[in-house]
Amino acid sequence: MLTDQKQMRCGGCGHDTFKVFTADRTVRIVVECQGCKSTSYIEPVPSKLTIEWGEGEGCITVF
Numbered sequence: 001m002l003t004d005q006k007q008m009r010c011g012g013c014g015h016d017t018f019k020v021f022t023a024d025r026t027v028r029i030v031v032e033c034q035g036c037k038s039t040s041y042i043e044p045v046p047s048k049l050t051i052e053w054g055e056g057e058g059c060i061t062v063f
């Protein structure tokens, strides 16, 4: 049981029971509220490399 997590609810009806489906097999998950049957999509955003200044005067860059 997850006791240290915030429980999510439907933004429309406030119900807290959902069914989970694969929307696009490997990309998105769709969640259906069991109260009002509205759906929400859960999709991960691909990570992106960022370069920040470290010690010294130079920062790696693309020429």
Ligand SMILES: [Zn+2]
Pocket (backbone or CB within 6 Å): 010, 011, 012, 013, 014, 015, 033, 034, 035, 036, 037, 038
């Ligand atoms: Zn709902």
